[in-house]
Amino acid sequence: MSALDLYLKKHYLNKAQFAAACNCTATEIDTLTQAQLLPAPSYVVTKNARIFSAVFGEMDAAGTDAGEYFHPANTVWYNKAQAAIAAHGDQAAQVFRQNFMQEFADAITELNATLWHVQDSFTSDGTAISAGLQTRADFAWQHFLMGTFSLCVANPVSAAAIARKEILQEKLGALTDHGNKLIYSSAEAKDLLPLVDAYAQAAMLFSPAEYPRCSRKRLVDDLRPHLLAAIAA
Template structure:
């Protein structure tokens, strides 16, 4: 039951999502068919077998789970309506978060966060619509996606060095903490294979990195309660 506990705590079922967003199941499917709304992050196929005084009973059911941040994303879809405008919202929010992180000291020399950022965001949009980022980020929204991708890119670049000097270790610690705040916890059966295990948990042990205090996280602008701009 660990999987169900995780999903029920950190995600919304399809029924919970449509109720919270005040839309119909048909509207949700329509948004997905139009390429506006991400696919579910998890799909469960359940086969129930029950025995009682009245005899055996079998039931099959399918459940979908979505990132909790998708309630606000549906609001974006309802406001913008058209694919180009919805994508532009994603693009602008992703780019703004990269710029914000740059100003806060989370800088990257990788061109996908500067000269090539528009092409990079188009690729990210594809992953977003497939439901991938609903699974591996805290909110599933552009802000967490940008933070996760920036942190992952810089951590991997630092790990290419055979030995890290004190400045590089400090930089590694900075980006590991950023990844920690933007990355999902992952379902129990996924954790050993997850980016969180490889790039947060394992690196903290290997390099004796320190977890940031809440006060430091707020100062660094990596609070988990990101403001959401739907403009």
């Protein structure tokens, strides 16, 4: 059993387990995914020991059980899909998409006011830039369907939770040159540490196959020691 296998078994459900958690069949999971009413699996491990990640592509997966792996939080999206189907029938997928994108846009609007100025979507006085906000919502929707957020967001139970992780990462990246800046004043470090902690809570741990290239390594595990050193200096 590999470290990757242990990670997937700890943090994800294979398709049979996910279907059981949703009290449905694996066929229904496939149908909802194809209808754009459920995110695709975040990881697919093949029988020839390769893993396909929604973010990082194909990698080695020796010692890892084959299967499709879903974040447990996707049970929430399954329930939302069922509610949309019950209420809207053939229009369920369209309503599901509209609801996700509206919630995401509303969350970005709130985060722009409280956490970080989202320059491509709002002017300096907070007026929305419709084209920029729409582009962000479209991008989020596509990556939601791909299973990206089920890979990188610790608890992707809502579009608002997804938006918060994205803006935390955007702010932290901007203030640290995406983790490349190494020297900080004590004051800078004290301001940044709570942001690092918030991002660490919002972001997934990432699998051993992805960790060397992931944002968590750059913006949490590599960055925090430099900030602590600046405070101690």
